[in-house]
Amino acid sequence: YPRRRDLVREFSRGMQQRLAIARSILHDPELLLFDEPHTGLDQDAAAMLDDLLSEIASGGRTVVMTSHDLPRAAKLADRLDILSRGVIAASIRKGEQEISELPEIYRRVTQDG
Known part of the structure; x- marks a missing residue:
């Protein structure tokens, strides 16, 4: 874990976004609220997020998301x-x-x- 002691503000925009998403799902909430969750993500990470959100929703949890x-x-x-x-x-x-x-x-x- 080479970056475990790095400050979050030193991460790239995409890495900060990934961290925010991970923090939001960590406690397995019934309702998730996302504001433009794909912002800052590269195409691969965005596709992974799509799969994750679909999996969460198919598991019976509610996902509310804003997006342009x-x-x-x-x-x-x-x-x-x-x-x-x-x-x-x-x-x-x-x-x-x-x-x-x-x-x-x-x-x-x-x-x-």
């Missing part, structure tokens, strides 16, 4: 809520819409006016 990556969120979620000004502007259940349609739905429900 609509295709990734849609692949992971049972339900996708799009917020506009702090209010749910659209709620889409898995399979109700094609993933390719999500950016247009997002633009439509979040535009002013």
Whole structure:
């Protein structure tokens, strides 16, 4: 464990993100809240996180996640809520819409006016 005495602030952004995720699941909570959990992760780590979140959810636990990556969120979620000004502007259940349609739905429900 060559870095066991390193301060967390000395870690890369991706390593800090991995550590934060590990800390959040360590005590095996029934409900997990993640704010942009893929931020700072490389493609391999992001794919591992996708697998981990799917495994957690399939085990009966609840995962709530914010994300600006609509295709990734849609692949992971049972339900996708799009917020506009702090209010749910659209709620889409898995399979109700094609993933390719999500950016247009997002633009439509979040535009002013």
